[in-house]
Amino acid sequence: MGCAGRPRCCRTERGVIEEHALIRTGGGPVGAKSRGRRAAVAGAWLSVLALGVSACSGSGTDTSDKAAAPKNPAKISVTLTKNPSGDVVPDKPVKISVTHGALASVTVADSKGDPIAGSLAASTGVWTPSSPFGVGQNYTLRATATASGHTGAKPNTQQTSFTVESPAESKSMLLDSITPAKGAVVGVAMPVSVVFSHPVAASARATVEKQLKVTTSPVVAGAWHWFGDRRADWRPQKFWTSGTHVTVDADLNGVNDGYGRYGVRDYQHAFTIGTDVEAVADVADHRLNVYKDGKLVRALPADAGKAGFSTWGGTMAVIDKQTEVRMTSCSVGIACDPSSPNFYDMELPWDVHLTDSGTYVHYSSGDVQPGEDNDSHGCIHLSKSNAHWFYSFVKEGDPVTVKGEPQDAAPDNGYADYNLSWSQWTA
DSSP, rough: OOTTTOOOOOTTTTTTEEEOOOOSSSSSTTTTTOOOHHHHHHHHHHHHHHHHHHHHHHTTTOHHHHHHOOOOOEEEEEEEBBBBOOOOOTTSSSEEEEEEEEEEEEEETTTOOOOOOOEEEEETTTTSSSOOOOOOOOEEEEHHHHHHHHTOOOOOOEHHHHBOOOOOOOEEEEEEESSSSSEEETTTOEEEEEEEOOOOOOOGGGHHHHHHEEEEOOOOOOOEEETTEEEEEESSSSSOOOOEEEEEEEOOOOOBOOOSOEEEEEEEEEEEOOOEEEEEEETTTEEEEETTTTTTEEEOOOOOOOOEEEEEEEEEOOOEEEEEEEETGGGGGGGGOTSSSTEEEEEEEEEOOTTTTTTEEEEEEEEEEEOSSOBBBBSSOOOOHHHHHHHHHHOTTTTEESOOOSSBBOTTBBBBBBGGGGGHHHH
């Protein structure tokens, strides 16, 4: 806030104070009582002494006023980057210019008075926030400059208040989802997956990624990988260790997506890695082996996809599971004509979801004896009792690995992230 119509002012921790204080003369503060006759005598001697000094100085002209240095010769100007509508944009630095002096310090605080982290390039006068300003938020900048060529001149401090633009929803960078959900307990193959509502430009992804922070306990190294322009996943090089606590901070408020949209809020998700449960389907042996903490728990008779409808291979983390799913051949592009031998439309129970393209582990009434022939349309079939047990035993993020098929699932077909090598992931 400015001080229009008043002497220039500066703000201290105790409030606003006038820069031009009254100059008081005499033996004490205004209103101070004399301390008796000795104080009066002392004042008289000082007056005499002052007269003596004046007499010794000769009759030259007094130049003391001309020699006095101006109090605040340094001039400060602040430049904020604004959009065409005149609003301050959140992701640009602040330029501070000084004439007749040098920039000494810059501080920025939010509306609560809390300091905003940033760095000052004193040679250029550019102050850059560590993270973008929050949209719609109020800030106060204080710049201090020291005068040049005026010994004894006190520093000049200027305060500038500003409000960052609040973008319309059409200009907001939003998230469709962060997976896993808050408080979830997930399997050892579960990635962090962030899906944006709109595309993020290639030029902005490094900046956006910098604001997506994953913290783990114990510490685990990992990396982000972009699938297209809307989805970014984070995973460790190898499967998680059970018991790991994970926190995801998406500090996106004020971040530009490269297309003129800005993040309008921050997000935080925390989840935990649960028991190590892994399943391995061997297509040739018609078995689905289920392991807990590395030890075989059950070997379940299973069937995979028949010729022309191979099951996706590789490792797929469980996406979710449902007690019943309506499965139709038309929905996955196999057959929409009821007269086709590959047509099907049925409600099936105990469904564990592996890919977005429609791969499940489930019971099928059309496969009366799983474990003998691979005759599904790409899913893994179990008996009804085994399907129920498997459904109850596994959780989101548990890895299901299919061996013996010609093609692995694409890494973004669900959560098949581990179908990329670490070098591919970090490329």
